[in-house]
Amino acid sequence: MIDLPAPKPDVLARRAEILAGLQALLPGDGVITEPARVKPYETDGLSAYRQPPLAVVLPRTTEEVAAILRFCHRNGVRVIPRGAGTSLSGGALPLADAVVLGMMRLNRILEVDYANRLAVVEAGVTNLGITNHIAGDGFFYAPDPSSQLACMIGGNVGMNSGGAHCLKYGVTANNLLGLKAVTIEGEIFEVGGRHLDAAGYDWLGLLTGSEGQLAVVTEVTVRILHAPEGQRAMLAAFKGTEIAGAAVDAIIASGIIPVALEFMDKPCIHACEAFAHAGYPLDAEAMLIIEVEGSQQEQDMLLGKLKEICSRFDPISLKVAQTPEESLAIWKGRKGAFGAVGRISPDYLCMDGTIPTGELPHVLRRIGEMSTEYGLQVANVFHAGDGNLHPLIMFDANDAASFRKAEAFGADILKLCVEVGGCLTGEHGVGVEKRDLMPVQFTPFELDQMRALKAAFDPDWLLNPAKVFPIEGNPALRPAA
Amino acid sequence: MSGASDARNGEGRGGLNQPRMPQGMLIAPAEEAGVAAAVAEAAAAGEPLAIEGRGTKRALLRPVQAARTLSLRNLSGITLYRPQELILSARAGTPLPEIEAALAEHGQQVIAEPPDLTGLFGATEPATIGGLVATNLSGPRRISAGAMRDHVMGIRAVNGLGEVFRSGGRVLKNVTGLDLCKLLTGAHGTLGVITEVTLKVLPATEAEGTVSVAVPDLETGVQALSAGLGSPYGVSGAALLPGPTPRALLRIEEFAEFVAYRCGRLREALGRFGEASLVEGEESRALWRRVRDAEALDAAPEEAIWRVSVQPSAGPGVAVAAGLDKALLDWGGGLVWLAGPATEAAHGRVMAAARAAGGSFTLFRAPEPLRAAVPVLPEEAPALAEIGRRVRAVMDPKGILNPGRMRAA
Numbered sequence: 001m002i003d004l005p006a007p008k009p010d011v012l013a014r015r016a017e018i019l020a021g022l023q024a025l026l027p028g029d030g031v032i033t034e035p036a037r038v039k040p041y042e043t044d045g046l047s048a049y050r051q052p053p054l055a056v057v058l059p060r061t062t063e064e065v066a067a068i069l070r071f072c073h074r075n076g077v078r079v080i081p082r083g084a085g086t087s088l089s090g091g092a093l094p095l096a097d098a099v100v101l102g103m104m105r106l107n108r109i110l111e112v113d114y115a116n117r118l119a120v121v122e123a124g125v126t127n128l129g130i131t132n133h134i135a136g137d138g139f140f141y142a143p144d145p146s147s148q149l150a151c152m153i154g155g156n157v158g159m160n161s162g163g164a165h166c167l168k169y170g171v172t173a174n175n176l177l178g179l180k181a182v183t184i185e186g187e188i189f190e191v192g193g194r195h196l197d198a199a200g201y202d203w204l205g206l207l208t209g210s211e212g213q214l215a216v217v218t219e220v221t222v223r224i225l226h227a228p229e230g231q232r233a234m235l236a237a238f239k240g241t242e243i244a245g246a247a248v249d250a251i252i253a254s255g256i257i258p259v260a261l262e263f264m265d266k267p268c269i270h271a272c273e274a275f276a277h278a279g280y281p282l283d284a285e286a287m288l289i290i291e292v293e294g295s296q297q298e299q300d301m302l303l304g305k306l307k308e309i310c311s312r313f314d315p316i317s318l319k320v321a322q323t324p325e326e327s328l329a330i331w332k333g334r335k336g337a338f339g340a341v342g343r344i345s346p347d348y349l350c351m352d353g354t355i356p357t358g359e360l361p362h363v364l365r366r367i368g369e370m371s372t373e374y375g376l377q378v379a380n381v382f383h384a385g386d387g388n389l390h391p392l393i394m395f396d397a398n399d400a401a402s403f404r405k406a407e408a409f410g411a412d413i414l415k416l417c418v419e420v421g422g423c424l425t426g427e428h429g430v431g432v433e434k435r436d437l438m439p440v441q442f443t444p445f446e447l448d449q450m451r452a453l454k455a456a457f458d459p460d461w462l463l464n465p466a467k468v469f470p471i472e473g474n475p476a477l478r479p480a481a
Numbered sequence: 482m483s484g485a486s487d488a489r490n491g492e493g494r495g496g497l498n499q500p501r502m503p504q505g506m507l508i509a510p511a512e513e514a515g516v517a518a519a520v521a522e523a524a525a526a527g528e529p530l531a532i533e534g535r536g537t538k539r540a541l542l543r544p545v546q547a548a549r550t551l552s553l554r555n556l557s558g559i560t561l562y563r564p565q566e567l568i569l570s571a572r573a574g575t576p577l578p579e580i581e582a583a584l585a586e587h588g589q590q591v592i593a594e595p596p597d598l599t600g601l602f603g604a605t606e607p608a609t610i611g612g613l614v615a616t617n618l619s620g621p622r623r624i625s626a627g628a629m630r631d632h633v634m635g636i637r638a639v640n641g642l643g644e645v646f647r648s649g650g651r652v653l654k655n656v657t658g659l660d661l662c663k664l665l666t667g668a669h670g671t672l673g674v675i676t677e678v679t680l681k682v683l684p685a686t687e688a689e690g691t692v693s694v695a696v697p698d699l700e701t702g703v704q705a706l707s708a709g710l711g712s713p714y715g716v717s718g719a720a721l722l723p724g725p726t727p728r729a730l731l732r733i734e735e736f737a738e739f740v741a742y743r744c745g746r747l748r749e750a751l752g753r754f755g756e757a758s759l760v761e762g763e764e765s766r767a768l769w770r771r772v773r774d775a776e777a778l779d780a781a782p783e784e785a786i787w788r789v790s791v792q793p794s795a796g797p798g799v800a801v802a803a804g805l806d807k808a809l810l811d812w813g814g815g816l817v818w819l820a821g822p823a824t825e826a827a828h829g830r831v832m833a834a835a836r837a838a839g840g841s842f843t844l845f846r847a848p849e850p851l852r853a854a855v856p857v858l859p860e861e862a863p864a865l866a867e868i869g870r871r872v873r874a875v876m877d878p879k880g881i882l883n884p885g886r887m888r889a890a
Binding site: 113114115116117118138139159160162166167170171173174183187188189190191193194195196197198199200201202203204205206208209210226227228229248249252253255256257294295297298301354355356357358383385386387388421422423424425426427428429430434438441442443445446449450452453454456457468 | 565568588628650655656663683686704707711713736738790816839840842843859872874875
């Protein structure tokens with residue numbers, strides 16, 4: 001279990017006064033304090049952790065965000081920025097003495113500019129909402145986290161979200177032009193703009209992925225792209241994880257960078273097949289879903305080459321989609337992977353490490369051994385092109401011992417990722433979930449320096465303070481007794 | 482160190498504005514520990530350091546007043562290359578050609594297509610990878626594949642107290658902790674001395690082709706580029722060559738069959754902007770080298786050079802408002818290279834034009850007196866300037882790393 005800092009006694013003591021102050025800033029229904037209406041905000045995608053906040057505020061404009069932050073800063077009140085609450089790392093977990101700053105009412109698409117290939121949107125617009133708005137004109141916003149139906153662009157910036165297609169299109173940081181944001185002191189500022197690579201320090205790059213600890217993003221200028229002429233998927237199943245890994249190496253060595261290159265292990269194939277009936281081969285130890293883009297002829301050429309490469313590795317099954325419908329069928333199981341695992345286990349933890357791709361067979365073997373040691377099942381989904389591994393650890397949340405074991409298992413996997421040259425998180429963020437593992441990847445000095453940079457933006461540690469960095473030894477965050 | 486000083490002033494007056502000699506005492510460690518020791522010693526003495534690789538871009542930005550130069554030239558060599566993992570690590574002083582040659586053996590390349598500015602700066606040595614990252618310089622492929630900063634997956638560096646730190650790692654996807662790779666990329670050595678970088682790399686494409694459209698004016702040219710970039714064909718370069726008949730260039734880099742098909746479709750689609758022809762193979766590559774390295778700007782040796790970044794549709798207006806007739810547009814029109822007299826008046830017009838277009842500028846090459854006298858980069862808004870001061874106080878509390886390089890103290 002993860003410790004949260006002790007609430008500030010003075011803030012709890014002044015609760016009524018603070019709520020009145022917030023209500024004065026957001027007249028109407030902008031401040032939520034009744035326990036029943038606060039409840040949905042007490043957790044996020046990491047639902048094993050829950051904590052009701054002091055209050056929830058729902059501003060509608062950047063100016064209102066600035067007024068709230070100015071007020072909270074003056075009163076020493078901690079602030080937890082929140083988009084849709086889909087974080088799998090507990091990035092939006094509240095604190096008892098904190099105000100949750102919900103961004104969902106800043107939900108306007110302010111401008112689409114096709115000539116300059118950009119869109120200006122407020123932080124509470126959903127990821128898929130951007131693409132849906134421009135898809136009719138043939139354009140899309142590239143990063144596609146699996147929560148894209150619900151998750152908001154402000155949260156994507158906070159976590160530097162990725163997705164299944166970032167091997168080709170990059171993650172959030174690679175698809176931004178500018179931000180409007182507010183400091184904890186309530187000062188509104190802009191970084192980047194409508195142009196590439198503004199001269200000066202790359203504040204845009206530093207703020208992206210800073211997990212809501214440096215500033216609150218209210219407006220985002222994203223790059224938009226024209227969609228390719230078409231895309232199609234193929235499926236290749238193999239007798240061993242090493243063999244599938246070798247096939248991935250051969251694909252990359254051929255000079256083809258598929259738009260997606262997804263790897264599933266046997267438990268994952270079985271879970272997905274039982275759920276989606278996608279026709280996955282149940283006798284395979286590992287399976288790849290490979291997607292390419294281009295004209296019909298280009299797709300044929302690429303898929304032909306990929307088929308030839310895969311066939312060198314004694315595949316159990318090779319299936320090339322001939323139509324968009326067949327592509328969807330191939331993707332259907334993979335896209336439902338989390339739901340599929342949810343069906344066979346009451347609860348699961350979705351881990352998110354990255355490893356050098358060559359280490360995959362070794363890492364999967366070790367995870368298999370740990371699964372036996374812990375007595376917990378695990379299914380692995382892997383973005384094979386970029387080394388991002390998602391083990392899904394199955395447990396029973398009603399059994400405290402089972403949850404503790406699952407957490408320990410997850411921590412061991414992430415330590416293994418670091419040990420083989422990888423990192424703790426590829427796209428979900430550190431949040432509270434991986435906070436106490438940070439010393440595995442960073443030296444005490446490196447952590448101190450990052451803490452000092454956080455403090456350069458937020459000297460009093462008011463913005464999302466209990467995340468990312470261990471709280472032990474941080475004078476601004478006394479652990480709860 | 483009057484010898485070095487004399488050489489600097491002599492070069493500053495004519496030629497390519499490039500000071501030939503490092504400033505003052507030269508320290509060039511061959512190990513990271515030596516870099517850390519040199520910085521720690523300078524910090525203890527309160528002595529500023531000029532930080533450089535091989536010093537190929539000394540005429541970029543403001544001159545640094547320092548009695549010591551810390552050169553990374555001897556901290557050189559590729560430390561890790563895994564073609565199948567698309568990852569390469571190299572010490573900061575590794576010359577770019579050495580990295581490119583190692584990648585080429587496996588059919589791979591540096592994604593951001595960094596420019597070779599030895600011609601522009603009159604340098605006699607190749608640029609180092611550390612210098613290219615510190616200056617975040619990217620070529621034409623930036624519009625489709627990202628900037629240098631997008632591909633720095635990991636970094637090792639020394640802060641202003643001589644303490645070694647890392648950020649990122651050697652994997653392609655990593656959101657663990659603050660992204661100091663991005664903070665240091667483009668910080669021109671003012672927040673830390675980069676000692677090693679890890680880059681994402683990609684396969685070089687099999688072929689390339691360029692559709693060249695003869696357009697009546699720059700405005701029409703940018704419209705043609707915009708139409709190409711807004712197509713499904715994956716344009717990887719979009720530049721506008723100046724001249725009596727400007728030429729809009731749109732590049733496809735792909736498998737050979739794809740290049741033929743996509744260039745064909747682009748020619749059809751862009752014919753309405755002007756006569757469209759096809760440039761292939763080595764001729765295409767040569768064309769894009771001239772764009773990448775700003776040779777097509779045709780700047781005279783004594784002229785100043787500016788690099789302005791705006792939204793693409795504003796590019797032609799910047800060239801006009803600056804009142805400079807030498808203009809080369811890249812990045813779909815959004816990157817405007819300008820050349821003209823190295824005067825405060827010309828610089829003032831460029832700054833005003835960039836500001837009016839909501840963009841950013843860099844005084845890219847100029848004689849030392851001009852670079853010392855004017856803002857070489859846009860001023861920051863007060864909130865950011867204050868955060869910048871606090872960030873520098875964390876990374877370089879003694880203010881010894883390239884002081885004054887970006888902005889006057």
